[in-house]
Amino acid sequence: MFEYREDEELIPITLRSVAADRQDIQKLDGTSIYSQSTGESLPLMQAADLSMAFELGIIERRGRSRRLTLKAQLMPGTTATQVNNTLVPWLE
Numbered sequence: 001m002f003e004y005r006e007d008e009e010l011i012p013i014t015l016r017s018v019a020a021d022r023q024d025i026q027k028l029d030g031t032s033i034y035s036q037s038t039g040e041s042l043p044l045m046q047a048a049d050l051s052m053a054f055e056l057g058i059i060e061r062r063g064r065s066r067r068l069t070l071k072a073q074l075m076p077g078t079t080a081t082q083v084n085n086t087l088v089p090w091l092e
Contacts, residue, residue: 025052
């Protein structure tokens, strides 16, 4: 995770590449970032130290109860109601 400092405040920055590039961390070496101040692009490696690290998941809560959010691309001919009717008994 990157952080940008503005006065006393640290602002977290998250970068996300296109799906095809997310499977190969070595592709980050060739990634360029754009500098608004100079109008030029530079390799990400010049602006950041890259490392791979494991992070624990975040437990999201709503009303102090754990919450699970599921996002999915439905197969053609399938409705959200059909998927919901299949998943709810399994989740319970």
